Amino acid sequence: MKKIPRFLTVFLAYSVLTILNGAPDLVPMPKVYKETGQVFQIDGNNVFTEKGNRQGEIAVDELQKKTAELGGAALKGGEIKDISAPGIYILTVKNEKAGDFKKKYQLEITDENPGIQGYVIKVTNEQAVVIGSDSVGALYGAMTLRQMMKKQDGKIIVSSCDVRDWPDFKFRSSMSYARGISQLAFGEKTREEQVAAYKAGVDMMLHFKMNVIFDYTFSRINVWDFDANWKSLASEVNKYALERGIYPSNYDTTAITNSTKDKLTDELKNWKCVKESRHGKMSFHCWSADKMQKEKIEKAADFYKECNFGIVFIHPVDGGAIEDPEMWSHRCPECRKLWKDGERWKATVHQLNMWADIFRKKAPGVILESPIYPYNAVYSNRERFPNVSRELWKQNSIDFWTNVNRELDPSVLTGSWMSARDAMDKYRTCWKGRAMDFNDHYPIDAGIFSTYYRYIITNFYGNPGDMYLSRGTTVYGSWLTLIDCCEFSWNTLSPGNEEFKGLFYDPEKDHTQPDVIMNDWLPMACRNFYGEKVGNLIVKMYQSGIQPYYIVEPGRALERANKSRRKPMADMDPNNVSKKSEAASIAPDIIDNPARMAFQVKAAEKSMQALEEAWKHYNTMNKYQKKLFIYYYKRMPELYAIARANYADRVAGELQKDGMFDAAAAVLENALKNLKADSEKAQAVKTQIKDEQDIMAPDKLKFGTIPKLSEIKKMIESRLADAKVILKPRRPGRFVNIAVYDGTGAKGTIEFFSQFKNVKAEIISSLNLSVLDKYDCVFIMKTTKISRNDFFNNLRRYVVEGGGGVLIEHDLIGGERGLFGQTNPFPEVCKSGAKRKDGRKVQTVLEHPIFNGLSKGTVMDLMYVDWIVPVAGEDGSVIVADAVGDAVVVAGTVGSGKAVFSGTISVSSIGGGYDAEEKCLYGLNAAIAEGAVEWFAGVKLEKK
Ligand SMILES: [Zn+2]
Structure with a gap:
């Protein structure tokens, strides 16, 4: 696979920037976009696609909808007669008329060039021709054309141009079903309304070329336990997604079955092989129980086929780290008979090949991936594990992966967390020829917009089967962060890209830097996401650096952040021995202080002002944009009130520490006054929007919960009482x-x-x-x-x-x-x-x-x-x-x-x-x- 020479990185990023200067808001940015100096009028024009091409039909439908949104006359559909007629053409490269257009405009495109999901666009003053290397590529070309549409002097136009584009990662930026898209359906009553909300979520993904949905079922639940209603909704939404080139995916496990602790059968109570227990749920594994394993996989394959899934992740036993991967030493006598201590790789191959065989028969086309254990590329670094022998480390990492790779069905992907290039190079060497799934580090990020996906380039190898997937399961309003993930996985060289060194999420930087993402990319993305009027204003909230999770739970938010700073390797096994095998910390602890909270007061204030301005254009948004808007609009005055009170509390604490009790009391008395005014304002906003829909219960945030302002008042009053306390040793009384x-x-x-x-x-x-x-x-x-x-x-x-x-x-x-x-x-x-x-x-x-x-x-x-x-x-x-x-x-x-x-x-x-x-x-x-x-x-x- 081709590697991008590093010296090109800077040059290419620069040229994309130059090209886009003055260009429409395109997210993700096409690889090549060149204006040719004329305009093409869209509204009222013809639109043609191939008969029977579902993606072409969807493309036409999307262009119609956008034209209507902008208030233009409907497009006229019809059959293509000859290629001289004015209009929009959505074609795949195999189409005969596409061949004619190739000649007419000297377009360079085949099914391999630009290749999977790639497309070219030629816009003149009379025609807008979109040709895809495949049908999804044609649909994506139409999505780019859709983003180019703008209203000017009462007409809907696009600038004439040449576009050539293709994705670096063909699978990218996953969106949670259960804790993401489903939020759009919050409060929807009828099944029709719910389905419409889910489909709107899928449409939003399509508009930005995000193409994986995941997180359908919570882990350690047997998929066959889902009821008919659940399955019917998921399969309808998934069918809709598949037609739009989006892969519904889910995490399953190699466990033979799962159970909660209160429902254990006698067989499970006496399980002889490996079992795992987390959050009250238990999983039961065995590598030699072929009959049971086969039954499980068959049931799973039926479920995934019935519900229209495109990718299934098969998680192995999650624990034991390098010393005892998958807790192999706890395997049953039967497994011991079949495989020696150093032969876990054979058991893994046996198990995963069974999945591959059964899925090939029962659910062909479903892609299988497994984060084959140990699934972190940093395990390829011998130096990280000074406490285990070289032999054991090698057997359980390098040799294990190499052996599995040789014998495992070539269609099964392996998966890993993203890591620094040297570690990933070593890891990949063991998986020669096999496609890979790279995952982010499951950041619990405190903000509402984060730039950490700028690192994706570090793990781009050019294998067309590779995936780069965002795993932040809890989405709430954080769509823009995931769209940024799509930006950098579509186009790893997008401006702002950076080499990954090991610390994935840094709250001190990732909500405010780099400028090129915060100031150039974000406004484009916001306009695309919320529409031009609201987007131009709400962007100030995203740029403010606000961290709601830190405002409401400063201790926990920083504890999470500091954990990953002290321990660069994300937890592979939170319970276990891996704690011994750590490298030095990667960054110093973030120390909480009043200045940090003061910044949040400012950020919340800016955000609140931005939302108030944007509120004036509330009716320019569609129903689901409105719901996402309300999520912020409703909560921001409370976040501001809490940030202000927290800040006063901290300042007063510092003053008290220095013995300045009167000054502390004055700060706190003032804080109580402010809190009263802030509470009234928060209440007024809640009253103003009481009939509007939200994506979640009012006190919920992406992470953390908004405390009641009455509790915040008590906190301040109690601190005020402190100023009057004179400490002296006391004698216990009766009790x-x-x-x-x-x-x-x-x-x-x-x-x-x-x-x-x-x-x-x-x-x-x-x-x-x-x-x-x-x-x-x-x-x-x-x-x-x-x-x-x-x-x-x-x-x-x-x-x-x-x-x-x-x-x-x-x-x-x-x-x-x-x-x-x-x-x-x-x-x-x-x-x-x-x-x-x-x-x-x-x-x-x-x-x-x-x-x-x-x-x-x-x-x-x-x-x-x-x-x-x-x-x-x-x-x-x-x-x-x-x-x-x-x-x-x-x-x-x-x-x-x-x-x-x-x-x-x-x-x-x-x-x-x-x-x-x-x-x-x-x-x-x-x-x-x-x-x-x-x-x-x-x-x-x-x-x-
Ligand atoms: Zn066993």
């Missing part, structure tokens, strides 16, 4: 008052303390001083909701000045995956969290008041299977460790108070695995909880 910060294990902790008569324990969700001051001690469970200021300033003051006791659990002690990285508020007691360690047996290693007389060397169990090892600071002592001396709990005094760092997590492991459940504390977790409270408060706890 020891314990606060448990809401997080993992909070329920079990509360349950545990409920058995004591002189304890009152409750869950809190604020670390404001006025809240903390009510309690004798505080337990901080694993959470992502705490703000930096509360954690580092309030909590510290509460202990140092207020004499409180704090117990901090798991990665908040300063684990490398913790919310704030390897830091915590009391480094003199615990410097940070070091490595993560597996194991449950631990023992006391010091006589300490926490243990209340328990002797050194007492062995206890942890509730969970792993912990973060704390590193004691100058004033801290290790009081619990495992058999080889790795610390589990560290304790020490700070100022007038005390702090305990427990690397464990207070949830109970299910069956010894990584799944866990809330349970009343037991084992070491119970001993530490009870002992810590007694130590903090100086009071003996009494059982009821």
